[in-house]
Amino acid sequence: MTRASVTIEISKLVPGESPRTGGRDEEHIARLAGLDATLPPILVDRRTLRVIDGMHRLLAAVAKGQRTVEVQFFEGSAEDAFLKAVEANVTHGLPLSLADRRAAAVRIVASHPHLSDRAIARSTGLGAKAVATVRRQSTEASAQVGARVGRDGKLRPLNSAEGRRRAAELLAxxxxSSLREIARRAGISPATVSDVRRRLTKGESPLPTTNDSSAGEVPPPRERTNVRQMRPTPSDPTAVLAKLVRDPSLRQKEDGRQLLRLLQQNAIGTEEWSELTAVVPAHCGSLVVDLARQCAETWLEFAQELNTRASNAGRVAVAG
Structure with missing residues (x-):
């Protein structure tokens, strides 16, 4: 959402710390001063009135003899203000040099160690590999946190073992709680939480052994096999859905009808999915990918919980 701008006297503003190691660019200031167009508002720290972004625009206004300037206020810590200044200078105005961006990455890695390499790369205009190198070489960011926040805002553990231990504690x-709730709190995937719960049920450690094929962040082969065994025959989604729609125990209940509607929306063939991928514009691709993965995780959690309930009912029936 666009912040509202206000008019403030230039004399009240304080020069801020710039990510530009070379200082101000007099030629750029002269170019801005010669423009007739209205320049974008300057970003200012509300508490200190220090300029976060727009020092060249401010000096251009001074050169033109202006007494006031349009500003937008920023509220946050000094570290967050510097991060905002870097992001602003990377995306518009006079570009930061490679040296400036590398220096900024060093500082941000130290002040925001919880941010992922990709998140810092996006803020500084560097590649993720370059940020990873900066992080390895940094002495200030050594082992400060056990998780990082990615570009999507999600918290992910640096060590999956810590996430598994935390999930075991939360399950107890x-x-x-649902798999998704535990996963959110532990910073791991719902599939990994499912594996942890399976291990605890069997009296095993939540951590996989070195030779365990389920050591990754995906469900173990045994669980995936169980999910496949749940699939009705024939496997054609249209035929399966038609069979479910005829079942009175589903279509005569509101919750059952809601489930059928959800299944109808998702039970499409491979060719139809291919057609849908062609519709997604390039600038929306990453958003659709994230959302599709979240939906897939939700359906996987639903299938696993349904499979567990069916297995438990089968054991009760055999015991009876």
Whole structure:
């Protein structure tokens, strides 16, 4: 959402710390002063009135004899203000040099160690590999946190073992919580939480052994096999859906009808999915990918919980 700008006297503003190591560019100031168009508002720290972004625009206004300037206020820490200044200078105005961007990355890695390499890369205009190199070489960011926030805003553990241990604790404390809730709190995927719960049920450690094929962040082969065994025959989605729609135990209940509607929306063939991928514009690709993955995780969690309930019912029936 666009912030509202206000008019403020130039004399009240304080020069801020710039990510430009070379100082101000007099030629750029002269070019801005010669423009007739209205320049974008300057970004200013509300508490200190220090300029975060727009020092060249401010000096251009001074050169033109202006007494006031349009500003937008920023509220946050000094570290966040510097991060905002870097982001602003990377995306518009006079570009930062490679040396400036590298220096900024060093500082941001130290002040924001919880941010992922990709998130810092996006803020500084560097590649993720370059940021990873900066992080390895940094002495200030050594092992400060056990997780990082990615570009999508999600918290992910640097060590999956820590996430698994945390999930085991949460499963003991909150046995009624869903896989997704535990996953969100532990910073791991719902599939990994499912694996942790399976291990705990069997009396095993939540951590996989070195030779365990389920050591990754995906469900173990045994669980995936169970999910496949749930699939009705024939596997044609249209035929399966038609069979479910005829089942009165589903279509005569509101919750059942809601489930059928969801299944109808998702039960499309491979060719139809291919046609849908062609519709997604390039600038929306990453957003659709993230959303599709979230939906896939939700359906996987639903399938796993349904499979667990079916297995438990089968064991009860055999015991009876």
């Amino acid at each position: 404390e909150r046995p009624a």
